[in-house]
Amino acid sequence: MKPLSSNSLFIGKVAKYLERIDSTNAFANNLLAKSNPIEGTVIYTDDQYAGRGQIGSKWESHIGKNIIMSVILFPKFLPIQNQFLLNQVVALAIYDLLKPFKFKSGHLAIKWPNDIYIGTKKIGGVLIENKLRGTSINATIIGIGLNINQREFAKDLPNPTALYLETGEEHALDVLLEGLCLSLERRYLQLKAGNESVLYKDYVHQLYGYEEWRFFTVVATGEELYGKIIGVAATGVIQIMTKDNILEFAFKEIQFIH
Numbered sequence: 274m275k276p277l278s279s280n281s282l283f284i285g286k287v288a289k290y291l292e293r294i295d296s297t298n299a300f301a302n303n304l305l306a307k308s309n310p311i312e313g314t315v316i317y318t319d320d321q322y323a324g325r326g327q328i329g330s331k332w333e334s335h336i337g338k339n340i341i342m343s344v345i346l347f348p349k350f351l352p353i354q355n356q357f358l359l360n361q362v363v364a365l366a367i368y369d370l371l372k373p374f375k376f377k378s379g380h381l382a383i384k385w386p387n388d389i390y391i392g393t394k395k396i397g398g399v400l401i402e403n404k405l406r407g408t409s410i411n412a413t414i415i416g417i418g419l420n421i422n423q424r425e426f427a428k429d430l431p432n433p434t435a436l437y438l439e440t441g442e443e444h445a446l447d448v449l450l451e452g453l454c455l456s457l458e459r460r461y462l463q464l465k466a467g468n469e470s471v472l473y474k475d476y477v478h479q480l481y482g483y484e485e486w487r488f489f490t491v492v493a494t495g496e497e498l499y500g501k502i503i504g505v506a507a508t509g510v511i512q513i514m515t516k517d518n519i520l521e522f523a524f525k526e527i528q529f530i531h
């Protein structure tokens with residue numbers, strides 16, 4: 274990948290390219306533990322061989338095909354109980370980056386909490402690792418994996434897609450990476466400026482299945498649930514209205530039936 278030439282104020286101004294690394298999030302964690310990186314430092318690679326996904330899963334990416342990055346931020350202004358706002362910031366930043374494209378599989382959406390979907394297929398994932406101190410967030414590592422030019426995926430992945438598969442064209446990784454730094458910075462500055470209501474409104478409106486009556490599976494019981502997503506609480510739990518109740522579920526407690 275070409276070096277990052279960012280026009281941003283701080284995200285990506287310092288960028289460290291690694292030819293090959295186990296995980297950019299792991300590298301960023303080490304950097305934070307052993308030095309004082311400046312806010313907005315970006316770590317990116319063409320070859321991540323042990324990428325980390327949500328809840329202990331793996332993130333696989335073919336060499337030189339996708340955006341694989343981690344960003345270090347210091348949202349010390351954010352109380353711990355509001356940490357889900359960071360998920361909204363990142364999901365919206367990716368959404369904003371991809372919005373101008375036309376897709377083959379359907380429309381672009383954020384699948385709660387912060388997967389990026391096109392139709393029923395996943396194009397991007399986010400892994401946020403917050404470092405807490407007292408009642409606030411001392412630092413955060415925002416890991417983003419976004420499938421761009423990869424054409425084939427492992428058979429056991431349920432529903433992957435990539436920008437190439439959706440647009441029929443290859444895309445320059447350096448240009449998209451720079452765009453992502455800019456969109457992330459814009460959304461992060463919205464958060465810093467206290468525009469939480471704008472972030473929330475934008476986030477819920479782009480949510481996959483928002484205000485649509487659908488079937489879900491309650492993971493603990495295997496029970497089927499018919500309801501519609503009506504919002505996401507500050508804690509990040511999803512709120513689903515059924516015909517008699519409003520129910521709340523944490524991550525992995527509920528599954529969509531596509």
Ligand code: BTN
Pocket residue numbers: 295296297298299323324325326327330331332341342343388397398399400415416417418419
């Ligand atoms: C998910 O499971 O959906 C989250 C995937 C996050 C993957 C990215 S790739 C860059 C960064 N480094 C990692 O090891 N993981 C994140």
